[in-house]
Amino acid sequence: MVLIGYARVSTVGQENGLETQKHLLEEAGCKRIFFEKVTGTSTTKRNELKEAIQFLDKGDTLIVTKINRLARSIIDLNNIVNELNIKGVNVRFLKENIEFQAGENNNSLQTLLFNILGSFAQFERDIIVERTGEGRERAKKQGKHMGRPSQDKRAIEKALKLYDERETNGLSVNDIAKMTNVPRSTIYAELKKLKG
Known part of the structure; x- marks a missing residue:
């Protein structure tokens, strides 16, 4: 049984977040960590996650610092966890203190909590996107230039x-x-x- 970590940040400028996740995953005993700098909603570009899934064998455990680092969509989150469980891989989320054991009927309360937390992560992301869009529209109506400032x-x-x-x-x-x-x-x- 091997403990494998997966760490993700949304943008290239969030290296500190990646370092924090790395530290937590190493503390949890991960022997190898896959690092990703890509948004959680980008399901096609997460090459490190795909590589981690291929690397994991039956009996291994994938450890992620928190649910929203694995995915921001509840559907995507459930698909990834189910895919890993079918493969015989356990999935553990450190912050939420939840682990899904492969091949076992995980308790219904734990599954409910997992789905609620996943839904909150998706909701939080949707709110941020919505507010960003509203702020952009407000700024345009006020005649503010969007994007890089033009040089004097x-x-x-x-x-x-x-x-x-x-x-x-x-x-x-x-x-x-x-x-x-x-x-x-x-x-x-x-x-x-x-x-x-």
Whole structure:
């Protein structure tokens, strides 16, 4: 019997969350941990989860820190747990303190609790998506620009002037970018436009 961990964060910027999950899974005795940086709703792109499922053998246990790290949809959650149980793999959720034993009739109260917690995870995700959409619509109605802020034209003009004068002023592109708050990529893109 081998203990295998699965850790997931939704975005690349959440490395701290991944480290926390790794620590908890190691404390739980996981010999190998599969790491994923992808949203829980993306069922087709979770390659590490697919690899973990293939790696697990009968009698092994998949350990996840909490239910919403495995999936955010209650249907997907039940499908994954059922697939693993049929394969003879146990599934344990640390935060919720729930374990589903393969090949056993898990108690009905535990199954109910699991489904309620899974439903809450899905509900929480849906609320976040809904609020984000509403906030975006409100901002558009107020005339706010959505997406990356556009660069100040005067700052770009200053950056280009400094770039043209770099032989006399001795500034590098990095120096110019720091002084004007115009990214190097923007400076090069504007120079390309002028040449083109």
